[in-house]
Amino acid sequence: MSVEEHPEFEKEQQHLEFVKRYIQAVIKTGHDDEDQFKANIKEAFVDLDWFDSSLSYINILTNARLLETNQAQLDNLRKIQSKPYFAKVQLERDGQEEEYYISKTSLYQRESQDPILIDWRSPLANVYYDGRIGHVNYEVNGEEREAYLALKRQFMIENGELESIRDIDLTTTDELLQESLEGSAGSRLTEIVSTIQEEQNRVIRSDLNKPIIVQGAAGSGKTTIALHRISYFIYQYAENFDPEKLMILAPNHVFLDYISEALPELGVERINQTTLTDYVQQAIGKNLTLIRNKDLESLAQLNHAEAEKQKRLSNLKGSSFFKQIIDQFINDLIPTFIPDEDFQVDKFKLYSTKRIERLFKEDYSYLPLYKRVNKIKNVIKQDFKQKRKKMTEKVETFYDEKLEKAIYSMKDETKRKETVSKLITKKEQRMKELETGIKGATQRYFKHFPNKGLMTYYKLLWENPKKLAYYSDGHLSEEEAEELASHTLKLIRKNQFETEDLALLLLLHDALYGVESEYKMDKVIIDEAQDYSPIQFIALRDAMETQLFTIVGDIAQGIYGFQGMEAWDELVDHILPKSNYHELQKSYRNTIEIMDVANHVVDQLSIDIPKVEPVVRHGKKPTFTTIHQAGDLVESVLQEQEAIRERNLQSFAVIAKTEADCQTIYDRLTPHAHTQFIQDPNERMDSDAIIVIPSYLAKGLEFDSVFVVSLDDPFNNQDETDIKLLYVSLTRPLHRLHLFAPDQTHMMLDEYDFTEDKN
Numbered sequence: 001m002s003v004e005e006h007p008e009f010e011k012e013q014q015h016l017e018f019v020k021r022y023i024q025a026v027i028k029t030g031h032d033d034e035d036q037f038k039a040n041i042k043e044a045f046v047d048l049d050w051f052d053s054s055l056s057y058i059n060i061l062t063n064a065r066l067l068e069t070n071q072a073q074l075d076n077l078r079k080i081q082s083k084p085y086f087a088k089v090q091l092e093r094d095g096q097e098e099e100y101y102i103s104k105t106s107l108y109q110r111e112s113q114d115p116i117l118i119d120w121r122s123p124l125a126n127v128y129y130d131g132r133i134g135h136v137n138y139e140v141n142g143e144e145r146e147a148y149l150a151l152k153r154q155f156m157i158e159n160g161e162l163e164s165i166r167d168i169d170l171t172t173t174d175e176l177l178q179e180s181l182e183g184s185a186g187s188r189l190t191e192i193v194s195t196i197q198e199e200q201n202r203v204i205r206s207d208l209n210k211p212i213i214v215q216g217a218a219g220s221g222k223t224t225i226a227l228h229r230i231s232y233f234i235y236q237y238a239e240n241f242d243p244e245k246l247m248i249l250a251p252n253h254v255f256l257d258y259i260s261e262a263l264p265e266l267g268v269e270r271i272n273q274t275t276l277t278d279y280v281q282q283a284i285g286k287n288l289t290l291i292r293n294k295d296l297e298s299l300a301q302l303n304h305a306e307a308e309k310q311k312r313l314s315n316l317k318g319s320s321f322f323k324q325i326i327d328q329f330i331n332d333l334i335p336t337f338i339p340d341e342d343f344q345v346d347k348f349k350l351y352s353t354k355r356i357e358r359l360f361k362e363d364y365s366y367l368p369l370y371k372r373v374n375k376i377k378n379v380i381k382q383d384f385k386q387k388r389k390k391m392t393e394k395v396e397t398f399y400d401e402k403l404e405k406a407i408y409s410m411k412d413e414t415k416r417k418e419t420v421s422k423l424i425t426k427k428e429q430r431m432k433e434l435e436t437g438i439k440g441a442t443q444r445y446f447k448h449f450p451n452k453g454l455m456t457y458y459k460l461l462w463e464n465p466k467k468l469a470y471y472s473d474g475h476l477s478e479e480e481a482e483e484l485a486s487h488t489l490k491l492i493r494k495n496q497f498e499t500e501d502l503a504l505l506l507l508l509h510d511a512l513y514g515v516e517s518e519y520k521m522d523k524v525i526i527d528e529a530q531d532y533s534p535i536q537f538i539a540l541r542d543a544m545e546t547q548l549f550t551i552v553g554d555i556a557q558g559i560y561g562f563q564g565m566e567a568w569d570e571l572v573d574h575i576l577p578k579s580n581y582h583e584l585q586k587s588y589r590n591t592i593e594i595m596d597v598a599n600h601v602v603d604q605l606s607i608d609i610p611k612v613e614p615v616v617r618h619g620k621k622p623t624f625t626t627i628h629q630a631g632d633l634v635e636s637v638l639q640e641q642e643a644i645r646e647r648n649l650q651s652f653a654v655i656a657k658t659e660a661d662c663q664t665i666y667d668r669l670t671p672h673a674h675t676q677f678i679q680d681p682n683e684r685m686d687s688d689a690i691i692v693i694p695s696y697l698a699k700g701l702e703f704d705s706v707f708v709v710s711l712d713d714p715f716n717n718q719d720e721t722d723i724k725l726l727y728v729s730l731t732r733p734l735h736r737l738h739l740f741a742p743d744q745t746h747m748m749l750d751e752y753d754f755t756e757d758k759n
């Protein structure tokens with residue numbers, strides 16, 4: 001049905017014109033207001049009497065605030081001008097009919113304050129996402145209301161023109177969603193507000209005062225939802241929230257680049273975006289040499305026994321009982337922080353170790369160890385400042401009294417003179433002695449406090465495996481502790497660290513020196529969270545001093561399985577026990593045909609993971625082509641490039657398991673096509689290039705078309721990590737998937753029938 005044929009086309013067309021005109025008018029007045037506010041500020045500055053002019057001062061502040069709000073509103077309106085809204089809901093209440101148009105921002109009629117547009121994040125807009133036609137409950141100004149939802153209507157508006165109108169009820173499929181999924185990768189992250197699904201909406205709006213953990217299949221919208229949840233949070237707490245206290249942690253910079261484009265569109269700016277490794281290094285103030293990603297490559301090259309050992313050690317080192325180990329280790333360090341002698345200057349005992357111990361263990365027990373030392377030093381310094389005068393006075397008085405006594409009570413003049421002179425010399429001597437004692441006394445005494453760097457303690461932690469086992473309270477046997485300690489110490493001696501070390505270093509740093517407030521966050525969003533180990537979550541929670549995490553991930557994509565999570569239970573039940581847990585099973589990225597291949601692979605995992613349900617969208621059936629060398633790929637790549645161009649698609653990636661295979665492919669392709677080899681997770685992707693990328697760097701990303709290739713490094717179905725790596729690779733394409741290998745077994749798809757269906 002063409003848009004004109006819709007029975008209410010005329011009415012909607014007129015409404016759109018009205019809204020467009022209104023927006024234009026508001027923008028115009030906004031400009032005038034802006035000039036006026038600026039003029040007011042200027043004038044107030046002229047009148048400003050720097051000594052007493054509270055009125056002008058208030059004037060400046062008020063106008064500056066108005067200017068800021070005005071500019072923000074103008075910015076928002078400018079952004080939506082060509083697409084002012086995307087849906088409307090019609091509610092019937094007490095015999096009255098109300099209509100609300102839903103947009104990315106809100107707009108009210110100036111005089112009546114009636115809404116022209118309501119923000120998608122407002123409580124009222126929730127009925128659009130959550131409510132089926134029929135009776136609905138919603139909230140207005142904190143008050144629960146009931147109404148009859150008579151109509152949910154979607155609009156496609158492009159360049160200010162109404163292109164389609166669709167009324168949704170229970171039976172019609174969500175065509176707008178279909179259409180949006182047909183589109184190319186690219187700026188899709190920002191366009192989904194109109195098609196957010198019920199299960200996704202529940203996650204976005206889930207209680208903002210509680211942590212939330214989302215297990216979602218590949219392509220179920222986890223990243224998208226996490227970003228929209230931030231946007232929702234900012235809307236709810238616009239007044240009293242500092243974006244600098246919000247942090248997104250993503251696996252690498254390729255991924256951060258991918259999401260950062262979406263942030264301003266969602267009204268999410270100035271928030272911290274970083275990776276776990278960068279965050280920890282900054283928070284502990286150290287630049288570490290980390291062995292990461294590469295060890296996936298090296299794991300593939302290790303023999304089975306060694307790989308197993310590496311996995312086992314990583315697993316142990318990432319376990320939550322290390323929190324207890326660190327706590328006990330810190331506890332045992334306390335005696336080394338209490339000086340072994342009193343603070344004594346000259347003959348005066350000024351501060352006893354007993355008192356210091358009390359301060360350390362009781363009064364300042366809430367502080368990190370070195371912060372306690374600083375406090376105690378300050379107390380001693382202050383105390384000393386007061387006492388030193390008294391000390392001098394005491395010595396002076398002592399001799400002055402003696403002198404006085406000698407002068408007045410001694411009859412014999414010669415004797416008296418002698419005694420007085422002796423006393424004067426003695427007094428001078430004592431005063432000098434005292435002065436020397438006083439000078440630098442605190443500095444000398446402070447040397448009794450330890451002053452060691454983080455790494456010294458970290459080494460110390462590993463140097464006594466027996467103690468490690470003891471601290472772990474049965475979680476770590478002495479043999480395991482021995483093995484782990486010698487493995488870690490070997491690395492530390494080479495100045496190398498693993499990602500597991502990061503969490504332990506952060507916990508230790510926090511307990512010893514304290515994490516500075518700029519690294520403490522109010523709200524943290526973690527994407528690809530399946531690759532975090534339990535101890536990493538604990539370290540972040542404790543160092544950042546917050547529980548308000550939004551954690552999204554997919555256990556089936558845990559490609560660093562040897563260090564990450566195998567289930568969410570521990571996180572939900574123990575690490576963040578106040579959290580809400582959600583599951584998303586529908587995949588929006590891939591076509592049914594692509595998901596079918598991916599499901600075949602994920603089925604081979606030993607862990608139980610529910611099958612991913614693709615949203616009903618068909619596409620070309622994936623193909624398998626037998627190749628023996630990278631050169632065989634060239635022609636297919638060029639053909640695919642052409643096909644993508646013809647279909648108005650853009651992004652295209654070639655994914656292989658390892659960097660070595662990628663290197664061979666890249667070398668063969670690069671003379672024929674504009675190709676970019678992503679080796680470094682911090683590299684920027686060139687949107688015009690064919691991306692060649694190893695499987696473990698591809699997670700979280702998406703492309704219109706993907707070639708999954710295996711040459712020298714087949715995916716091995718006996719290895720859980722390989723299954724996950726292949727699953728990640730297969731779920732990257734939105735529309736087209738082609739597989740290339742010497743044999744289908746290389747892709748764990750021995751039995752899969754790739755022949756095109758006849759119908």
Ligand SMILES: Nc1ncnc2c1ncn2[C@@H]1O[C@H](COP(=O)(O)OP(=O)(O)OP(=O)(O)O)[C@@H](O)[C@H]1O
Pocket residue numbers: 177180181185188189192195196197200216217218219220221222223224225554557588589699700701702731
């Ligand atoms: N409600 C929706 N409407 C339209 N598109 C959607 C919707 N939800 C998700 N998508 C699209 O589906 C794709 C996958 O989303 P996203 O990358 O957020 O998934 P993910 O769960 O993080 O995937 P992965 O686990 O593979 O990283 C994106 O292109 C996104 O725009």
